[in-house]
């Protein structure tokens with residue numbers, strides 16, 4: 254147990270619910286490894302209390318915090334400076350105190366593309382298929398565009414929500430998004446080299462479920478990339494089936510580690526101990 258002193262500085266994560274977050278595990282492991290006199294705590298903050306919580310954080314001189322569901326979009330009006338990448342996708346996951354006040358950015362985009370950047374692919378010629386149109390899909394779209402993808406299929410189960418998702422982007426992005434209902438997936442899946450699950454299907458409590466049926470996954474080309482943002486269970490049913498099909502599979506653990514490391518680098522202004530963060534998460538998840 255780390256010694257808390259009168260000089261200990263505070264970091265944390267806000268969300269509702271927050272008790273299932275794995276961020277405190279990896280951040281406190283990193284802070285202990287670096288011998289930093291900081292602690293990282295989970296803060297349950299209701300949507301209606303967001304403004305009050307941020308004022309309170311300034312009053313107690315909190316150094317910085319992560320932001321998770323349901324605050325990633327709602328926090329934007331309370332920030333003084335927002336990075337271009339967070340502004341582009343309309344979501345913030347990392348906040349820190351600066352001379353200009355609260356500053357925010359989005360490290361999910363960086364975390365998401367990190368495992369893809371380790372692969373040799375011509376992204377401009379790939380039209381990825383993204384399953385789901387929620388919060389995580391925003392970082393995924395931002396990441397895919399930054400890789401160079403020119404068109405992106407977004408698959409959802411509610412056509413109104415799909416249209417709302419598309420219309421929430423600036424014009425240049427809107428034209429890149431091809432929104433389709435789930436029932437059109439069969440004809441799309443066979444032609445893609447990158448299939449990404451951003452739905453919670455396959456995550457606890459739906460651990461025996463897959464967002465895609467066994468028959469549909471058979472249409473995936475061998476050598477295509479199947480990426481599941483879920484990090485536990487690991488691998489998910491979706492990734493197991495994709496691997497049997499000969500796909501290159503990526504789970505959500507590295508995204509979690511990389512986005513966390515990037516946040517810590519911002520708060521501490523020094524490199525984060527990636528190996529320690531990865532190991533602490535794997536130990537905690539029993540992987």
Ligand code: NAP
Nearest residue numbers: 385386387388389390411414451452453456482505508509
């Ligand atoms: P979210 O905002 O609630 O969005 C979930 C999306 O999935 C929505 O579009 C929803 O559709 C769709 N969906 C939910 N259940 C479905 C079902 N049974 N069939 C088809 N579509 C369904 O959640 P999120 O923040 O995007 O998170 C999604 C997943 O990504 C979670 O598993 C989360 O753990 C993971 N994630 C991982 C990382 C990482 O670092 N690895 C980071 C962020 C998120 P409707 O809009 O129609 O409801």
